[in-house]
Amino acid sequence: MQELYIIRHCQAEGQxxxxxxxxxxQEQADRLAAQFDTIPLDVIISSPYLRAIQTIQPLAEKKKLVIHQDERLIERVLCGTSEPNWRDMLQHTYNDMELCYAGGESSRQATERVLGVIEQWKNSDHTCAAIISHGNLISLLLRAYDGRTRFREWERLTNPDVYRLSLDAMPPSIERVFV
Structure with a gap:
């Protein structure tokens, strides 16, 4: 049985x-570690961003696991400039998966990036993984397994947030846990 815990980082000071x-x-990260007491994680894969690493560090120490950093789990870049209407722009990318603003990546590109991490994990000997990433990328990953995930679901994500993805079920099942 392969289970994947998809974790959005805890509250951070910026982006x-x-x-x-x-x-x-930091307090949220400690509570998050305690919630995984009975879960038999055998691998941790994280965005290299500091907020993601700090989120999972207490759990990694508790479970005596190495944090494997993967650049494919970094935050999605919406566009190459700071835009005041970025939320509207983001919403459009949920309606058009190919929409790509200058200097950014489309929803399809970001989804393929994160699915590459999942495929690599699925083909490993690990059975229970934690993946730590960022809100937009996580919502796109969830959408890949449940097409109903859209902008509204992204807005509902919390810091932290945890979803369990069971890949052995057909179709794979997604459940929100540990909010």
């Missing part, structure tokens, strides 16, 4: 790659 967790985010 830059080196943005650390807030004090509340």
């Amino acid at each position: 830059e790659p080196n943005a650390p967790l807030t004090i509340l985010g």
Whole structure:
């Protein structure tokens, strides 16, 4: 049986790659680690962004697991410039998976990137993984397994947020756990 826990990072001080967790985010990371006490994780794969690493560090230490960093789990770049209407732009990318703003990547490109991580894990000997990433990329991953996930579901994601994806079921099942 292969189970995947998809984790959105805890509360952070910003969106830059080196943005650390807030004090509340650090407390959330400790609580998150405690919620995984009985879950037999055998691998942790994380975005290399500091907020993702700090989110999973307490759990990795508790389980005595190495954090494998994977660039494919970084935040999706919507566009190459800071745009005041970025939320509207993002919403359009849920309606048109091919829409790609200058300097960014389309929803389809980001989805294929994250699915590459999942495929690599599925072809490994690991049976229970935690993947730590960022909201937009996570919502696109969920959408790949449940086409109903859209902009509204992205808006509902919390920091942290955890979903369990069971790949042995047909179709694969997704369940929100540990909010």
